[in-house]
Amino acid sequence: MSAETPVCQLLERQSTDYRGWLWVSPPRDRWLEAAEGGLLSADRALLSAWRERGGVACSPFSAEELAPEGVVLFWPKAHAQGEWWLLWLCARLEPGTPLHVVGENQGGIKRVLKVLAALGLGCRKVDSARRCSLFASRLGRVDIDPDAAWTTFEAEGLTLASHPGVFGHGKLDDGTRLLLAQLDACLPRQGAVLDMGCGDGILAAWLARRGLTTTAVDVNGFAVEATRRTLAANGLEGEVYHADVYAGLAEQRFDAIVSNPPFHQERAVDYGPAGRLIAGAPARLGPGGQLLMVANAFLPYPDLLERAFGGFEILADDRRFRVYRAVKR
Known part of the structure; x- marks a missing residue:
């Protein structure tokens, strides 16, 4: 070969x-x-x-x-x-x-x-x-x-662990910031949520601090370790799994899935993980459950959301990023 x-x-x-x-x-x-x-x-x-x-x-x-x-x-x-x-x-x-x-x-x-x-x-x-x-x-x-490569920084009132190669290393990503600004009005005060593609753990920590039962997943082992460290640094609880999208997760259903999904593999564009995230979301959500995700405005996710959920709405659009919301009917 x-x-x-x-x-x-x-x-x-x-x-x-x-x-x-x-x-x-x-x-x-x-x-x-x-x-x-x-x-x-x-x-x-x-x-x-x-x-x-x-x-x-x-x-x-x-x-x-x-x-x-x-x-x-x-x-x-x-x-x-x-x-x-x-x-x-x-x-x-x-x-x-x-x-x-x-x-x-x-x-x-x-x-x-x-x-x-x-x-x-x-x-x-x-x-x-x-x-x-x-x-x-x-x-x-x-x-x-x-271990000297591990650092911390502050964002949204949280201490975040960071490591080279983890998305948003050392700073809060602008897309994630836009997504966070929409979550408070969309999410319930209790329930089970999934942070898919958890990176440094900013979303998982924010969700856990709100009182939601939080599960976080990332394919990148550095991100999994960063999220665990972030939760511990803030005295928060959550389950963190090293998994490829939904593979390896128990058949648990969530009230919401929140994500800033990657679209790069090294320098190549790769829509695969985000596509599997969207296509598999309805099966992982309970009735009325919602997918909340942010993505670069040019990415072709509207068709995928329409196909998976039958409809969606755009909660925010700053011309660089869009926050999408799709609800399981």
Whole structure:
């Protein structure tokens, strides 16, 4: 099976025997999934896909002991998250473990040279093709705790935990702010609500503070951990799940689903998660239950809402973002 993505096509042509290596934060690529390596990722959808094929897959937030032959780190769009991965690998794996770092030139992979140098790790360029570059190094002990990447900030009277790679890192997103301004008039004072795509936990914490029974879900393990930390920092309660949209949730029904759904996968536009959120919402809502979501005004969600609910209304539109409300009849 041939590699599908440019970064994996670059790896495929290498003479390195990657059997027994660990793929860290890779893209979806069937060539990788068929290879004899393990997966380390915070992406629930990717973890599930690997496990369904019988592959070894683990999260950085689990307690597995890892001793791979080597590591391939796929450099992410969020450079600070790439730096976190390097710190985590240096802290958790044996010094001297071979390290390859690969990424797209457009995604800033060449910054890795300076990052590795700053950490005191040597580096050499191995190859470049398909507008991607591959660098080689070895892991070593670094006197920086990966947990130092976690920060907090204040918004809406709440303390929010933040981590590189989590949506809205370090600030309140304008779309979320617009959504919050509509919620008070729409939501009941009691009932069960679902925050789908919880990010740093701002919506979950706001809902829990209102007294609603709150469940939060995100496919990104960093977001799940951020939301748990946000709830704890504010003395609030809520269930937080690492899941791909509704997959893995119990057959619970909610009085409302609230969301600022993502539409990017790295730099690519991806309407899939939002589409599944909307299409599956009626089955997860009780009679009279409502979906409240905010999205960029140009996104093609009205047709999806019309198809799923038979109608919807626009609660707010500032030309950049729209807040939609759809009710299960």
